[in-house]
Amino acid sequence: MNIVVLVKQVPDTATRIKIASGGTEIERQGVNFVVNPYDEFAIEEALRLREQHQGQVTVLTVGDEKSEEALRTALAMGADEAVRVSAAATDSMTTARAIASVVHGLAPDLVIAGKQAVDDDEGQVGSLVAALLDWPQVTVVTKLELKDGTGVAEREVEGGVEIVDFSLPAVITAQKGLNEPRYASLPGIMKAKRKEIRQVSVDAKTVGEPTLRTLSLQLPPERSAGKILSGMDASSAAKELVRLLHEEAKLI
Amino acid sequence: MILAVLEAEGGALKKISFELLTAAARADEALSSGGVTALLIGPGAAAAASSVPAATAREVLCAEGVAFEHYAPQAYAQAVLAASEAASAKAIVFGATSYGRDLAPRVAAALSAGLLMDVTDLFAHEGGLAARRPVYAGKAIAQEHALGERAVAAVRPNAFAARSQGGAAAPARALAVEVEAQNVRAKVREVRRETGGRPELSEAEVIVSGGRGLKEPANFVLVEQLADALGAAVGATRAVVDAGWRPHHEQVGQTGKTVSPGLYVAVGISGAVQHIAGMSSSRTIVAINRDGEAPIFKLADYGIVGDALEVLPELTREVGRLKG
Numbered sequence: 001m002n003i004v005v006l007v008k009q010v011p012d013t014a015t016r017i018k019i020a021s022g023g024t025e026i027e028r029q030g031v032n033f034v035v036n037p038y039d040e041f042a043i044e045e046a047l048r049l050r051e052q053h054q055g056q057v058t059v060l061t062v063g064d065e066k067s068e069e070a071l072r073t074a075l076a077m078g079a080d081e082a083v084r085v086s087a088a089a090t091d092s093m094t095t096a097r098a099i100a101s102v103v104h105g106l107a108p109d110l111v112i113a114g115k116q117a118v119d120d121d122e123g124q125v126g127s128l129v130a131a132l133l134d135w136p137q138v139t140v141v142t143k144l145e146l147k148d149g150t151g152v153a154e155r156e157v158e159g160g161v162e163i164v165d166f167s168l169p170a171v172i173t174a175q176k177g178l179n180e181p182r183y184a185s186l187p188g189i190m191k192a193k194r195k196e197i198r199q200v201s202v203d204a205k206t207v208g209e210p211t212l213r214t215l216s217l218q219l220p221p222e223r224s225a226g227k228i229l230s231g232m233d234a235s236s237a238a239k240e241l242v243r244l245l246h247e248e249a250k251l252i
Numbered sequence: 253m254i255l256a257v258l259e260a261e262g263g264a265l266k267k268i269s270f271e272l273l274t275a276a277a278r279a280d281e282a283l284s285s286g287g288v289t290a291l292l293i294g295p296g297a298a299a300a301a302s303s304v305p306a307a308t309a310r311e312v313l314c315a316e317g318v319a320f321e322h323y324a325p326q327a328y329a330q331a332v333l334a335a336s337e338a339a340s341a342k343a344i345v346f347g348a349t350s351y352g353r354d355l356a357p358r359v360a361a362a363l364s365a366g367l368l369m370d371v372t373d374l375f376a377h378e379g380g381l382a383a384r385r386p387v388y389a390g391k392a393i394a395q396e397h398a399l400g401e402r403a404v405a406a407v408r409p410n411a412f413a414a415r416s417q418g419g420a421a422a423p424a425r426a427l428a429v430e431v432e433a434q435n436v437r438a439k440v441r442e443v444r445r446e447t448g449g450r451p452e453l454s455e456a457e458v459i460v461s462g463g464r465g466l467k468e469p470a471n472f473v474l475v476e477q478l479a480d481a482l483g484a485a486v487g488a489t490r491a492v493v494d495a496g497w498r499p500h501h502e503q504v505g506q507t508g509k510t511v512s513p514g515l516y517v518a519v520g521i522s523g524a525v526q527h528i529a530g531m532s533s534s535r536t537i538v539a540i541n542r543d544g545e546a547p548i549f550k551l552a553d554y555g556i557v558g559d560a561l562e563v564l565p566e567l568t569r570e571v572g573r574l575k576g
């Protein structure tokens with residue numbers, strides 16, 4: 001069972017966002033970068049599948065040299081190999097094309113991505129890669145079982161869970177609930193430092209034309225100060241709140 | 253033409269479908285594309301088509317048959333592509349639901365089209381389609397432009413006002429789609445329902461969410477009672493989900509669901525950034541917290557500084573009196 005895990009380096013979720021002077025990107029200075037939280041579930045799932053079915057876990061990122069930190073974290077958790085892809089990718093489609101071309105060469109049984117990257121919040125790269133490879137996909141997965149070239153996954157949908165049958169090779173995207181990601185052990189971290197990260201370049205022709213362009217990035221408008229009731233007993237506060245919601249906000 | 257990929261269940265259109273028709277009209281205006289064609293795929297498509305108002309769509313295409321009996325991304329993508337072709341669509345709009353989020357990328361990849369995901373507004377830019385969408389968990393808003401001849405967009409539930417229902421129905425016709433079974437390698441076998449009779453979080457107009465301030469799992473009955481009085485869905489923070497007080501599907505936030513109801517009531521919730529990430533686009537936010545300095549009050553339109561265990565029963569009673 002050979003598995004490729006797609007990993008993206010993103011700003012820590014608690015980061016305060018500042019817009020850089022061009023007005024289309026965030027200010028990267030002083031930002032703490034981490035492995036995309038959903039990709040941690042993806043790495044963990046791959047490691048567990050390797051424990052069950054043997055094989056290899058390869059982590060892959062499309063990014064600059066700094067993004068190798070994310071690969072090191074994945075290696076420290078226990079991944080066998082790491083690949084950094086250099087490509088002139090500027091949006092999800094070009095990123096997915098670069099990933100698909102490298103994955104095609106690696107020919108794994110399974111690709112696991114995160115449900116979404118918490119910077120662009122798009123949640124499309126996993127399915128795009130599946131479509132480009134003409135592989136099946138199961139997204140937002142909270143439970144996964146594989147057997148003899150097929151799999152059963154549970155995916156979260158509005159108001160319930162879908163149980164999906166699929167065949168390998170396939171792309172899965174990981175949602176919280178799939179597992180509890182392990183922490184890297186100290187020996188793991190030491191070992192990861194010495195591991196080689198393979199560099200792969202994908203040419204401009206394969207990456208193709210971008211399909212999206214960011215026109216602007218802005219901070220959301222501030223919310224105006226609310227009416228906060230304090231120092232009242234529970235009953236009068238409740239009466240007043242319901243009155244406000246009924247008469248002023250006209251919500252109930 | 254704009255193709256709107258509607259959603260139905262048991263032969264009835266879902267709420268998101270009416271919002272999609274609004275979004276499609278917006279896209280049509282932006283691109284002067286010549287109107288809106290709707291598409292319904294799966295069992296009950298034709299039945300649901302009869303409630304698509306003629307005022308909102310020129311035509312409804314219906315793809316039914318064995319290939320679409322259960323959701324299968326590869327088969328459904330084929331149907332969307334066939335409909336897009338039939339309608340000469342300049343843009344295809346989906347709901348940013350578990351269905352649309354799963355399906356839209358497959359369609360975008362096949363068309364090499366830009367996919368505007370989880371958008372809250374659509375507009376024209378240099379002859380193409382552009383959108384506003386929250387990024388960085390709602391801490392910033394991006395405007396993105398879909399390049400190329402065709403665009404795909406998935407619209408956030410509750411972001412567009414629903415088109416009015418009723419009136420004459422748009423004409424419907426069956427869409428023939430060839431799907432080869434061997435090309436469909438993932439298929440839903442079964443759907444397990446988990447809402448226990450309450451509205452579903454992502455679609456709910458009103459949500460009452462509880463956090464660690466409820467003190468113990470048993471006290472969540474107070475949250476449920478207020479929710480039921482308001483006809484609301486129940487949400488929770490990660491803290492109480494991880495503690496096993498509430499099921500995972502109720503979690504709101506960065507690693508849970510993104511919601512944007514008309515009214516969000518946060519009870520005993522501090523307002524951590526990762527929670528806010530999932531609910532900050534709610535239209536009106538109400539906070540109930542013992543600590544007047546809790547960050548959630550910075551976001552709240554209304555609030556009560558007080559003990560949730562005392563305030564909740566009073567609120568439920570008041571709402572009951574008003575509605576009763």
Ligand SMILES: Cc1cc2nc3c(=O)[nH]c(=O)nc-3n(C[C@H](O)[C@H](O)[C@H](O)COP(=O)(O)OP(=O)(O)OC[C@H]3O[C@@H](n4cnc5c(N)ncnc54)[C@H](O)[C@@H]3O)c2cc1C
Binds near residue numbers: 463465508559
């Ligand atoms: C990568 C990452 C992802 C995360 N994703 C999510 C997510 O998706 N969703 C999420 O919710 N969190 C998420 N978190 C966790 C988040 O950081 C917070 O820990 C969590 O939201 C806190 O939950 P809480 O508000 O219930 O608890 P607390 O922060 O403990 O707040 C409890 C509040 O209750 C108030 N209170 C106490 N007693 C009473 C009373 N009697 N009456 C009224 N109020 C009272 C307190 O004043 C306090 O404000 C994530 C964290 C990380 C690191």
Ligand SMILES: Nc1ncnc2c1ncn2[C@@H]1O[C@H](COP(=O)(O)O)[C@@H](O)[C@H]1O
Binds near residue numbers: 112118
């Ligand atoms: N540059 C990238 N390199 C590797 N994997 C990526 C990259 N961008 C996105 N992904 C993967 O795709 C998932 C969804 O990302 P997105 O579509 O950007 O929200 C992430 O959780 C990653 O698993």
